[in-house]
Amino acid sequence: MARPTPLSGFPEWLPEGRIVEQHVLDTLRRTFELHGFAGIETRAVEPLDQLLRKGETSKEVYVLRRLQEDPDAPPERGGQLGLHFDLTVPFARYVLENAGHLAFPFRRYQIQKVWRGERPQDGRFREFVQADIDVVGAGSLPYHVEVELPLVIAAAFAALEPIGLPPVRILVNNRKVAEGFYRGLGLEDVEGVLRSIDKLDKVGAEKVAALLVAEAGADEAQAAACLELAAINGADSTVVDRVRALAEAKGVRHDLLDEGLTELAALIEAAAERAPGVVVADLKIARGLDYYTGSVYETVLVGHEQLGSICSGGRYDTLASDGANSYPGVGLSIGVSRLVSRLLGAHLVRATRSVPSAVLVAVSNEDERGRSDQIAAALRARGIPVEVAPAAAKFGKQIRHADRRGIPFVWFPGGVDHTGAVVGDQVKDIRSGEQLDADVQVWAPSDDDRWPRVVAADV
Template identity: 40%
Template sequence: MALTPARTMPGVLELLPLDQIAFQRMLDVIRRNYERFGFLAIETPVIEFSDVLLTKTGGETERQVYFVQSTGALNAAGKVDEGMPELALRFDLTVPLARYVAEHERDLSFPFRRYQMQKVYRGERAQRGRFREFYQCDIDVIGKDALSVRYDAEIPAVIHSVFRELDIGPFTIHMNNRKLMRGYFESLGVLDAEQQMLVLREVDKLDKRGADYVRDTLTGAAFGLDAEVTAKILAFVQVRSTSLQDALDKLDALGPGPEAMEQGRAELKEVLNLIHAFGVPESAYALNLSIARGLDYYTGTVYETTLNDHPQIGSICSGGRYENLAGQYTKSHLPGVGISIGLTRLYWQLRDAGLIDTAKSTVDVLVTQMDEAQLPAYLALAGELRGAGIATEVVLEGGKLGKQFKYADRAGIRFVIVLGEDEIAKGVVTVKDLRREDQFEVARSELIKTLRVELEQAAAMG
């Protein structure tokens, strides 16, 4: 039989076991923190009806949706029938959340606090760092009819808790408010929402192209803004705070504005003060009036999070407040606030930047096979260790001890147990620590206690 080359499609991140363990640890940290803040897990199917996913026109090309057809849809010639497929893969977790809440509305308690950590699919062009399959780790709080702006202050507390425990360096949660922004633009005579968006898109190029380029564009034919208006816009989007008080002061310093601006400013102030009450240190968040996050969805607070030492990675956790989650499915008014961590891309970037340590194995201990006749003793020992919650692998197929050590080393297993006739007679066990390249003898009755201490120390040392 001719061999089929074993390969995955481009744009997926498939990991070797030790990398998978490192990735899984990040997932676990995120999940633990989401749960600690009282968010509830949901999972939705990967496949949804196309008409449910694509209620917004133009979505399918923008999102590069994957369509799905079962074998049943193949015609007699083995070809797929023509026409818009009935099914598609989800391209984010927000549309499925909207569908979920609309479908199960009567069975949910509001405010509905959900987390969801699943993969999503986008038919991206194959390109380094672009993923066609990637994890999103989302939280959202959904209100029925209304949702206090206080929930907007809880989100940064969750972000802070997650990234502190992920331990990938100092980070800043940048915050802005869409109403403040809209109101400020209105006060400058830029009234049209689309025009505002185009201006913001230009402003986004500040870092890359510089202030002169952006100023020239905005005062040029395409926009035709006054030099004074342009200067004010550039000043506005460059506002950054250095402390809570500084943030409040800088918001006041913007001067009076139209209703939307005042509302946005009041919201931001309330949120900033409450973040403080949530115990988030002032070094972890900042007012940043350049944050916009697309005009069509977010309506109030918006968030982006960056790593202070790695700004090139961009935002690692973004989101905001929206007016109505599921207007396409239900007449219920469901405002909400949420964020998303794109973990696949984040992991990949961190690894690329050398910020992810090589993981240890999830296997704590390898019980070697020194003497085939003692296999039952090895199995009994392994059973005891497992009973004590210590992940244990037993070498079932003998061979040279040196080869068994090499296997453990390559597999990232730190502790290796050697148990020969002598040791069994003496009631002791030899433990080899492959990390420290050291070994010690311990009484059989003390083994579990000793290993637990060693493993806890190893976990604490990272």
């Protein structure tokens, strides 16, 4: 069989990389649960018409063609199903289907694979893991949730910093500020302005100004004012003062602007107290999707900003609706695969070993393999990960096998030596060469050696 060619956009980590990914996932799950979020998992497929209901996404969806051609397939859009390309659509459907069984506000986290048909590049994949958190209300949802969720994300990333994760910056804005300012300027195509502003980092201010004039109905003075607003940023409430000063200078007045600035100030002040320097107001954060209605968030790794946002989201007042009831929510989504790819690709972190085994139990000869299996079982019963040597080779060869596997300890079963003397069990630390008598019911590796750990690459 010819050597297979890797598929671009479908990441597969080596065992050491998988240990790093699992550590990230475990840390996120633990942090989310500490803040009261309940874990769920939804199916991988959704009816195609639901995946496409926001429009302009058909090229991103992997359609299950075998099912859509099945004459016995369900009737939705001719029976067409697609793999979900994010976790928002399946979560909205989940809320509607289970609303009678959920206690609101419902706090959910979801860590799952998604599939997106886009061009693979650094940090962008066609199959990847996302980790989402949301708080959803029935009919209403208080503003303080918009303050809470970015701080939960800040706590999750802070818990990863000891392994070598660079600092993060959570950039926040409020759509009410943007919409109130644009309407106060006399611009009615708010969505068009937001879509243009959302391209600032990609194409620069000059091209965005041209887009605002050509596509959003702005004149040159209005375009310049929009760019002045987008240039405002900072980590304290003086940002709000600067926006108010700009609005006064441009003659902008709008109730929505005032409401948004009050909310933005509350978020920045709370973040400055609980996560100093992590949450930064940035008025160019637009999140050019039409369902955001309040706070919006994007997160970058400091020193790796070219990777783009590794976590984003916002407030949406119509996450789901059945016509009679609406379910507003606030949510953020972490691109786990994007994050892990940078941690591994930039050699920022490493696993202390690539296998779970802390001990290799040697085999004196194949007739005594049962004795080695008994030792392994006794150690496993005490929570020590163990494997038994694959062959009864010379002990030196078995030690080299453990070294290649990255296993720190080799256990030698006791027995009768060549002189006829009874010898007890011994365990050898193959890194230091130290070898000691050992009791299977007493000996244990140190906490640092019991399981592989993820540490900063320079540790």
